[in-house]
Ligand SMILES: Cc1cc2nc3c(=O)[nH]c(=O)nc-3n(C[C@H](O)[C@H](O)[C@H](O)COP(=O)(O)OP(=O)(O)OC[C@H]3O[C@@H](n4cnc5c(N)ncnc54)[C@H](O)[C@@H]3O)c2cc1C
């Protein structure tokens with residue numbers, strides 16, 4: 277086993293994604309503690325040019341092959357399994373994204389390496405790697421170690437500063453062909469979201485509503501509040517899934533990342549996937565009937581109350 | 597087309613969670629359990645696919661865990677329209693994902709399937725998602741965070757969407773058999789009347805199969821804790837009018853609310 281820390285780079289449209297930089301920044305400090313290198317692994321077809329964007333790594337391994345032109349769970353797994361087996365890094369860091377979930381659990385099963393999922397912190401001390409992971413939608417945190425001292429970690433986006441992984445540098449660049457291919461899953465197309473009636477990423481006041489709203493007809497209440505505040509209504513995922521608001525209003529992991537001046541979180545529990553999209557808001561005010569709701573750990577102001585009482589009162593107050 | 601759906605119960609987050617005396621697990625004594633939300637989407641998708649012209653059977657598998665009520669979970673599957681339900685292995689407490697995947701792999705050696713649907717994730721997994729772990733054990737392809745499942749007429753491939761950040765979606769074609777981690781169903785999961793579930797719990801056949809043994813997650817839990825919420829937030833209390841007054845003041849300090857016309 278080496279002390280190396282491997283980061284699987286995620287990229288789209290010719291750019292490295294932020295979660296990769298977040299991991300790379302942390303990989304640098306972990307590698308210093310483990311006496312190894314921070315290694316970025318970049319899979320793709322004709323992607324050598326992107327290696328230059330991974331200057332914070334000590335080494336970039338470019339796995340280049342036509343079957344890797346777009347992400348495919350099987351193609352990535354086939355290419356990565358032999359590579360990780362051979363290099364025996366101390367840690368493999370993967371973003372907990374749609375594709376990252378496939379890659380991490382696939383590698384864990386194929387290589388018999390333990391996997392710590394939904395990590396929000398990761399350090400190395402005398403006992404080896406120590407990951408802090410979220411469970412129960414953020415209501416519990418667990419500190420875990422790997423029985424054999426090495427493993428795979430998927431990290432929740434936003435857990436580490438991206439800037440630390442963006443530094444310039446001149447990493448050693450190794451280009452290899454994938455040792456194996458598997459085309460049982462074939463990429464067909466990348467579909468982009470249609471523009472909505474409102475662009476919630478540009479609004480300065482978001483009145484955001486979650487499942488705590490209870491009934492579809494109550495959406496009117498938050499529409500009225502948003503109007504009174506000169507803002508727009510956004511939502512958590514279940515509200516979009518229910519069709520109570522358009523998908524374009526959804527903030528979070530699979531929705532949009534928003535950074536308004538004010539974010540009112542009404543009846544939103546604050547699951548990690550939701551926080552991922554809104555924790556950067558300048559001011560967060562949360563109203564939730566559950567005092568233990570994780571949303572209160574990112575809120576600046578919190579109210580433990582029924583939103584159906586608070587919202588009309590607030591609308592009357594600001595609209596009056 | 598034969599579909600397998602994996603389902604489980606998880607603690608109801610509306611109830612308060614507590615840590616056990618060891619400080620490394622949940623205190624399960626007072627927990628109440630509900631079906632894992634994403635598993636209900638997986639079942640709904642399987643039923644829709646079966647009933648929208650592709651035919652075949654829907655078989656639901658759950659681990660035989662002593663916490664919660666697996667029989668009720670499986671009876672609910674039957675009440676919603678599943679053809680067959682199977683309880684796999686026997687566990688005192690919900691096992692880790694690696695152990696669960698090993699148990700399902702054992703059982704699935706005896707069940708025919710073309711498509712295995714799981715929930716994309718569950719709130720209690722620490723060592724990753726069962727879907728891709730199981731797929732790799734069975735040497736099947738897998739896609740996580742899936743919506744829009746469409747079967748080809750010849751039933752040898754399936755087309756799915758995988759969701760990424762920012763509303764971006766990849767469309768994939770997968771060769772069957774495959775494992776999909778379902779993020780959401782096209783329709784809200786169908787309702788099954790409680791009376792029907794009760795009745796099925798008495799009369800229906802819940803098959804049992806062996807499975808499990810020894811996989812383990814390879815993780816050592818050092819400590820579990822309930823993170824402090826609200827330690828950084830300033831909490832506002834009072835009656836709704838007082839709360840509204842305070843929030844309005846906070847907003848108006850920032851020029852938001854009555855003070856600004858847009
Ligand atoms: C791959 C993946 C991607 C995801 N992407 C997203 C995403 O982009 N965005 C997103 O939001 N989620 C996303 N999720 C889902 C996420 O895990 C949660 O399920 C979701 O955020 C929960 O939404 P919620 O807070 O509205 O509902 P719940 O978690 O059900 O919370 C409802 C809250 O309302 C409170 N409440 C109930 N009644 C009242 C009342 N009368 N007054 C005040 N409070 C009340 C409750 O205490 C509770 O805290 C994703 C999940 C996965 C697996």
Ligand SMILES: Nc1ncnc2c1ncn2[C@@H]1O[C@H](COP(=O)(O)O)[C@@H](O)[C@H]1O
Pocket residue numbers: 601602603604605632634635638657658659690691693696713714715716717718719720721724725726727
């Ligand atoms: N004990 C279990 N019984 C039945 N299905 C399970 C079990 N554990 C996991 N699954 C399935 O795998 C999905 C992902 O769970 P998890 O890996 O725990 O996130 C769940 O949504 C279920 O579909």
